[in-house]
Amino acid sequence: MRIALVSAFPPSRHHLSEYGFHLADELRRRQLDFVVLADELASEQPELPGFVVRRCWRVGALNNVPRVLSAIRQSQPDLVWFNLVYSSFGANPVAAFAGLCAPALSRASGLRTHVTLHHLMENCNLRHADINFPRLYHFAGSIATRILLRADSVSVLLERYRRVLRQRYGATNIGVRPHGTLGTPYPPDPGLRPATEFRMLALGKWGRYKRLEVLFEALPAVLDAVPHATLLIAGCDHPNRAGYLAQLQQKWGAHPRVRFLGYLEEDEFEDVFRSAHVAVLPYLSSGGPSGVAHIAARFALPIVAASIDDLVRLADEEGLALDTFDPENSAELAARLISLAQDSGRRERMAEQNYRVALNTTMPRIVASYLAEFARLLGEQPQIPVTPEREVTTA
Numbered sequence: 001m002r003i004a005l006v007s008a009f010p011p012s013r014h015h016l017s018e019y020g021f022h023l024a025d026e027l028r029r030r031q032l033d034f035v036v037l038a039d040e041l042a043s044e045q046p047e048l049p050g051f052v053v054r055r056c057w058r059v060g061a062l063n064n065v066p067r068v069l070s071a072i073r074q075s076q077p078d079l080v081w082f083n084l085v086y087s088s089f090g091a092n093p094v095a096a097f098a099g100l101c102a103p104a105l106s107r108a109s110g111l112r113t114h115v116t117l118h119h120l121m122e123n124c125n126l127r128h129a130d131i132n133f134p135r136l137y138h139f140a141g142s143i144a145t146r147i148l149l150r151a152d153s154v155s156v157l158l159e160r161y162r163r164v165l166r167q168r169y170g171a172t173n174i175g176v177r178p179h180g181t182l183g184t185p186y187p188p189d190p191g192l193r194p195a196t197e198f199r200m201l202a203l204g205k206w207g208r209y210k211r212l213e214v215l216f217e218a219l220p221a222v223l224d225a226v227p228h229a230t231l232l233i234a235g236c237d238h239p240n241r242a243g244y245l246a247q248l249q250q251k252w253g254a255h256p257r258v259r260f261l262g263y264l265e266e267d268e269f270e271d272v273f274r275s276a277h278v279a280v281l282p283y284l285s286s287g288g289p290s291g292v293a294h295i296a297a298r299f300a301l302p303i304v305a306a307s308i309d310d311l312v313r314l315a316d317e318e319g320l321a322l323d324t325f326d327p328e329n330s331a332e333l334a335a336r337l338i339s340l341a342q343d344s345g346r347r348e349r350m351a352e353q354n355y356r357v358a359l360n361t362t363m364p365r366i367v368a369s370y371l372a373e374f375a376r377l378l379g380e381q382p383q384i385p386v387t388p389e390r391e392v393t394t395a
Contacts, residue, residue: 001374002033004075006068006102007083009038011045013205013236013263014059015085016118019291021266022182023083024051026367035075037068057099059239060090064099072106079112079374082151085288086121086141091240097144104150112377113151114370116177119288119310120161121145122168145169152377155370157289160313175373178318179289180366181298183269185358188300188351190344192274198229198341201276201301203264203292207241209285212248217330218337223257225334226341234261234272273299277347278340284327286310293320297358302350304336319357321350 005027007020020036027034028050036051040058047053056071057064072080082103089099107113121141148154149169155177156162165171193199200222204210212233222229237244245260252258264272273279279296283306290311296303297320305311306327315322323340325332340347 001079001371001378001380002035002075002077003027003374004035004037004072004077004080005083006037006072006080008059008088009036009051009053010048012039012041014039014239015088016083018182018266019118019179020083021048022180022363023081023367026363029364030367030371032371035077037071037075057089060092060095062095062098064089064095065102065105068099068102069105069109072111073109077111078378079114080106081370081374082106082113082115083118084115084148085118086144093140097140100144101147104147107151112374114374114377115148115151115154116370117148117154117156117161118179119286120156120164122164149173153373155373158310158313159317160310175369177366177369178361179291179294180361180363181294181358182291182363183266183295183298185298185355185362186270186274186300187355188348189274190348193277194275196228197277198226199232199276200229200278200280200337201232201234201272202280202282203234203295204281205235205238207244208238210238210283212282214328214330214333215280215282216248216252218334219258221331221334222337222341225338229257229337229341231258232261232272232276233259234264236263269295270299273301276301278302278304278337280333280337281305281311282327282333283308283311289314293322294358294361297354300351300355300358302340302347303354304333304340318361319353321353 005024008014008017009020010017024036036053037056038053040055054071056067086100087096090096103113103115146169149171153173153175155175157179159176162174162176165174202212202215206212219231249260253260261272273295279292279301281290281292281303286308288310293303293314303320303322305322305324307324308327312324314320323336325336
């Protein structure tokens, strides 16, 4: 089986590049034959060693479909795997929509085609994306969804998404496969989390629906009750919100209990997450099941998250331990953080629970499920069984 994986890919930082890396890394670990058809880089940088990468499309370009299809033909795969959100091919609606036609055209060319769709347009609150014509965007999104469903099969990350696609679009080719743990899970180690601090970690691509204002509003109340608390801000600006973190750093950078860590590379996660006491997800709405929540689970970290539907459903479906707060209520967020800071026993129980979730949803298990689906599409005998801990539902 030769696979062409179409995805943003590091050192790009575009949507799902980190997830694309972990999918490709697991394919490489299994010594499978594959090529990554990735987004072009803004400047020349060396490729990650050990991968065959062809940079054949550009974020925001209008000609991505012919370029991707040409690269697919030249790669001669047995199956094409698209790793997508609606804005994978660009923030411009025309470029984004055009790019999303690639899976349907890949299938029309005679190739087995699978799409991993990380969210649904129906669940996106476009008010937080500063969209001027949200009804038009949702209408275009519904057409894009119908086009994506023309792939041979589609995977979504929550059961809720599958129900929407079945009920609203009559889809019968949907599988539910969880996001998965990005990397090796680490058991809780309280000794790595300094007793002289309470480290609150927020990681993300900030400025659109992931915003930090409510967290900074909560900080004075947290410090009044927990003077040894420290706020760690990691990540970068959302591609459409350049300068967002710089403005916050100008205001808060000199604060003795605030640290801006910048963008974290994969090899920096362990030190930062294993020494933190809680991961904070201050989101206004959802862009799909949170990758940050899964990173936190990987490092056995308790989670405090905004009470938005996808995060609540994620916790329910996968069993994550998280406390929730009204996304616009800084006093409620402060109360949740203070409560955890003052209850080390509960932090340890939450850490253990999230570690167990991470063990049950490792990338080897998740990718094994995908490979079983690909074998089915190709009429081959699956060499690897579907993951036992989570039923993959197809209709």
